[in-house]
Amino acid sequence: QVQLVESGGGLVQAGGSLRLSCVASGRTFNGYFMGWFRQAPGKERTFVAAISRSSERISYADSVKDRFTISRDNAKNTVYLQMNSLKPEDTAVYYCAAGGSLRPTVVAAYGYWGQGTQVTVSS
Numbered sequence: 340q341v342q343l344v345e346s347g348g349g350l351v352q353a354g355g356s357l358r359l360s361c362v363a364s365g366r367t368f369n370g371y372f373m374g375w376f377r378q379a380p381g382k383e384r385t386f387v388a389a390i391s392r393s394s395e396r397i398s399y400a401d402s403v404k405d406r407f408t409i410s411r412d413n414a415k416n417t418v419y420l421q422m423n424s425l426k427p428e429d430t431a432v433y434y435c436a437a438g439g440s441l442r443p444t445v446v447a448a449y450g451y452w453g454q455g456t457q458v459t460v461s462s
Contacts, residue, residue, distance in 0.1 A: 341365040341451040343435045348456030351425055355460070359420040361435030361453055369393075369413040372440040374449060375420045377431035377458075384434065388420060389443035398443060403429075425460045432457050 347359040359375070374389040388399045388409035397409060408421040418435060433456050436449035 341368075341371065341437045343437060343451055343453035345433065345435045345453045345456040348433060348458045350459045350461065353425060353427055353460055353462050355425050356421070356423045357425065357458060359422065359433055359435075359456060359458075361418045361420075363416045363418075363437065368416040368437075371437040371451075372443055373409075373411060373418040374436045374439050374443055375409060375418075376434045376436060376446060376449075377429075378434065378455075379431040382431075384446050386444040386446070387433070389439060390418065391440070391443075396443075400444075422458070425458075427460045427462045430458060430460050 342364045343361055345361045369392055372391055375387040376384050377387050378384040386400050390397050390409045390411050406424045411418040435453040438450040439448040442448040
């Protein structure tokens, strides 16, 4: 069992930055592939970024490539999402997830989810 708690969301103007954090507790954090997903109102949850156990494999959705950076600190049981050059279309609830090693871009591949943190980007 893994418990995930996200933080760092908020309201920011277009072009601004936010850093999301996700702290894990329970089973060994560094045993899990970690991902960030987002869900806008009325839309499906979609992949944002994923990182492997030792950070050797990283992937991004095309829509956030070159703007967002995922990283992890296994000593702190924490995964981060640095979001730069934010756009109004980045507005969503952002979720941290654990698992997903076989299909890191797929929602159903992750077994553990946080409660989400709201990111709102104003134009």
